[in-house]
Amino acid sequence: MRILLKKYPVLLGSLLLTACAGRPVSDSPVGEWHLKPECLYYSGYDKGTEIVSVQQRTLRAVLSNYKTGEADILDLSQPERLNRIRRLNLELKKGEELTSVAFHPTLDAFAAVIDAGESRGRLEIRDAGNGRLLDHVQVGYGPDAVVFSEDGSVLLVANEGEDFSFDKTDGEFFSADGSISIIRLNEKGRIKANANIEMADVSHREGFIIAEKGHYLEREIDWDGDGKISKQTDFDGNGKIDNKRVKLGHFEGAAVYGNEKKGEAKILIPITADSKTLLEPEYIALSPDAKRAYVTLQETNEVAEVDVENGKVLGYFNMGIAEHEADRKYDGWIDFNQSVMALREPDGIALTPDGRYFLTADEGDTDTDALDDEEPLQSGGRTMSVFDAKTGDFIADTGNQLDEITFTHGVYPDRRSNKKGAEPEGVVSFEMDGQPWAVVGMERADALVLISLSNPKQPKVVALGKIPGDETRAPEGLAHFKRGGEHYLLSANEMNGTVACFKIVRDKFTLEH
Structure with missing residues (x-):
C-alpha cells in the first residue's frame, strides 16, 4: 500500500525528518520484510569503493x-x-x-x-x-x-x-x-x-x-587548453568572472555554453536527436543464455539492444517519461502532491532471473536550460521501471514509492527535491521464495530499497535499509549473494570508502504461522 503523506515542516538542509516520518523500522508490523545491516567493511580510504562483484561458488x-x-x-x-x-x-x-x-x-x-x-x-x-x-x-x-x-x-x-x-x-x-x-x-x-x-x-x-x-550534459572540458579544469573561467576575456552564460563554440552544429562562475567544470553540451556521439553506454544486463544484452544510454534516455551472438547493436528502446506525484520544491516542506513528468534517463540495469523483463534505475543525468518549475519535463524518473525484454515495451514503474519510503525512514534529501529526488542509481535482481525481487541503491538517501516483483505490473516497495554512518555514502555498485539459504546484499559506497552488507529478513511470526 502506498503511503499518503501530508505536509510536514522540516529544517532546511537537515535530516530532522524522523520525528514526522512515521513508524521506525523496529516498530514494523509482524510479517514485514527488512534489510538488516550486518556489517560495514572499511577499505582504509576516504572514498573510491565503487564496484563490487561476487563469486557465489567460493563466497568471495x-x-x-x-x-x-x-x-x-x-x-x-x-x-x-x-x-x-x-x-x-x-x-x-x-x-x-x-x-x-x-x-x-x-x-x-x-x-x-x-x-x-x-x-x-x-x-x-x-x-x-x-x-x-x-x-x-x-x-x-x-x-x-x-x-x-x-x-x-x-x-x-x-x-x-x-x-x-x-x-x-x-x-x-x-x-x-x-x-x-x-x-x-x-x-x-x-x-x-x-x-x-x-x-x-x-x-x-x-x-x-x-x-x-532543451536538455544539456554538464561536462568537464579543458576549454582553454592549459591542461587543467578551472572551476571559474573568464570565458569572454573581459577580466571579470560574472554569473552569466557565454557561448563557447559548437557541438555538431548546436551552440555550447558555459557559465563563468562554474567554469570548465560544468560546460553545457546540448542533447540532439541525431547525435551518435552522445550514445554513451553505461551499464549492462546480459541474458541468462548470453545471446542478448541490454545497455543503458543514460544521456539519451534509451537502452540499446545488443545481439551478442552476431556482435551487433540492433537498435534502441526509448525509456519514455515517468509521471507521478513528487515533492519538487526545496522549501523545507516535504509534500508529495506535486506532479512530475521526467525523462527516466536510467543508470543501472538488471534482468529478472528468468530474463523476461529488464529493470532500470531511473536516476537522471541531464540539466535543463530553464528556471525551477519553468520546464515541465524534468530529468530523472525517481523510479525503478520494468520493461519487456523482447519488445522493449514499458510494463510499470514504482511511481513515487522510492522517495516516499526514504521519507518514512527519515533519509529523504529535501535539498534534492527540485532536482532528481533520492536518485535511484544501481539495481540488482534475484529470485527469493520462488518470486523475482529487486534492490535499488538510492544515491542521495544513502540507502538500499527492496522491491517485490511478484506482480511485475505493480512493483511494490517493501523495505529500506540505511547504510550505517552519518557521512555521505553514495551507494554505487550492488551485488547479491546467498549463504546457507539466506539472501544478502553488498553495497559499494564510493563517497566514504566502505562496503555495506545487508541481510534480507522477514518477521518470524508470519513465517511460523
Whole structure:
C-alpha cells in the first residue's frame, strides 16, 4: 500500500525528518520484510569503493578502489564480518583509472577495465590469488562497466566515451564515440576473440524526446587548453568572472555554453536527436543464455539492444517519461502532491532471473536550460521501471514509492527535491521464495530499497535499509549473494570508502504461522 503523506515542516538542509516520518523500522508490523545491516567493511580510504562483484561458488567478492587503482578480494563466508583476503595493486599508469571489476563465475580470476583517458581503454584478466596479469586486450574509449556471462565464456564492456575536447581552431567540441566490446574466453579464462562494436546509427529514433527548453550534459572540458579544469573561467576575456552564460563554440552544429562562475567544470553540451556521439553506454544486463544484452544510454534516455551472438547493436528502446506525484520544491516542506513528468534517463540495469523483463534505475543525468518549475519535463524518473525484454515495451514503474519510503525512514534529501529526488542509481535482481525481487541503491538517501516483483505490473516497495554512518555514502555498485539459504546484499559506497552488507529478513511470526 502506498503511503499518503501530508505536509510536514522540516529544517532546511537537515535530516530532522524522523520525528514526522512515521513508524521506525523496529516498530514494523509482524510479517514485514527488512534489510538488516550486518556489517560495514572499511577499505582504509576516504572514498573510491565503487564496484563490487561476487563469486557465489567460493563466497568471495572483488572490490574496485578507483582512487588508488587497487582491487580488494573479500571473504563473504561470515557476512556479519567481511574480511579482506588480499589487496592487489594493478600498477596503473599516470592518468589511468580503474572503473569496474567482475569476478569470473568459476575460475580464480577477475576482470578489470581501465580508462586510459584520451587513448583507448583496456580489459585485463587478473589472477584473484596474486593479482598476476593473465591476459589483456584493448577495448573502446572510456570503458565504464564489465559483466560476465553465467558460464564465464563471454565478457561485455560498456565503453562510455564521455570525455569531450575543444578545438580552438574551428571552435568545435568533439568526443570519441561510445561502443561495446564483446570478448570471448576459453575454458582457462584466456581471451580467444575480441570485437569492438559501434553503436547503431539510427537517425530520428522513434520516441526520442527533446525538452522544450532543451536538455544539456554538464561536462568537464579543458576549454582553454592549459591542461587543467578551472572551476571559474573568464570565458569572454573581459577580466571579470560574472554569473552569466557565454557561448563557447559548437557541438555538431548546436551552440555550447558555459557559465563563468562554474567554469570548465560544468560546460553545457546540448542533447540532439541525431547525435551518435552522445550514445554513451553505461551499464549492462546480459541474458541468462548470453545471446542478448541490454545497455543503458543514460544521456539519451534509451537502452540499446545488443545481439551478442552476431556482435551487433540492433537498435534502441526509448525509456519514455515517468509521471507521478513528487515533492519538487526545496522549501523545507516535504509534500508529495506535486506532479512530475521526467525523462527516466536510467543508470543501472538488471534482468529478472528468468530474463523476461529488464529493470532500470531511473536516476537522471541531464540539466535543463530553464528556471525551477519553468520546464515541465524534468530529468530523472525517481523510479525503478520494468520493461519487456523482447519488445522493449514499458510494463510499470514504482511511481513515487522510492522517495516516499526514504521519507518514512527519515533519509529523504529535501535539498534534492527540485532536482532528481533520492536518485535511484544501481539495481540488482534475484529470485527469493520462488518470486523475482529487486534492490535499488538510492544515491542521495544513502540507502538500499527492496522491491517485490511478484506482480511485475505493480512493483511494490517493501523495505529500506540505511547504510550505517552519518557521512555521505553514495551507494554505487550492488551485488547479491546467498549463504546457507539466506539472501544478502553488498553495497559499494564510493563517497566514504566502505562496503555495506545487508541481510534480507522477514518477521518470524508470519513465517511460523
